[in-house]
Amino acid sequence: MFAENHAMPLFPTFVWMHRLKPEDTKRVNDTIRTKLLSMLEPGAEKLQNFRHQTDQNLHTLPEFQEFSEYLLAATKGVMDFMQVAEEGIEITSCWANINTKGGLTQPHTHPNNYLGGVYYVDTPENSGSIMFEDPRAQPKLISPRVHQSTGENSGHTIMNVEPGVLLLFPAWLVHSVKPNPSDQLRISVSFNLMFSGFTERVSPVQWEGTVPTT
């Protein structure tokens, strides 16, 4: 009957996962955790439903230097994967999310950047997940019953994560985090990346005008 039969993914949406080596995870996370906890107001870690976000300049702090180097190395891999010809990309912002029990993150994107992402420092029991939503509107119009939910037939994907995991994704991809069910702090570091010299080299139109000929 069929000489050939396969499904072709068109316009796929990628989330790139990197996992640090265990020895690097411990060193980086211990350094980050110590710095972040020193920045908290006394007693904040005992508040319920608390979500603390730091300033967005963490990548400029010496305690985040090693992490920033890993992040840029991972980003270079993404640029190569996507065949992006831009030579420069930089961290435009980097901030930490510290959630006590009940703390959550509403669905959101990371506007005005090419890539967004998150790195995990502490993920207490049952708190290590992130949900991504299908960016396409059309599949939601027809939603048949399925034998099993899969990445191909679901409107969202829940990804399990743990300390040392670094996720990079398109900045426009909607994502959220469920409430932290644990009495322990959930700590993650979020960030944005954008092409250097964007307005000089990327924003201008890439085509040239044509002159009518008679």
Ligand SMILES: [Fe+2]
């Ligand atoms: Fe985010």
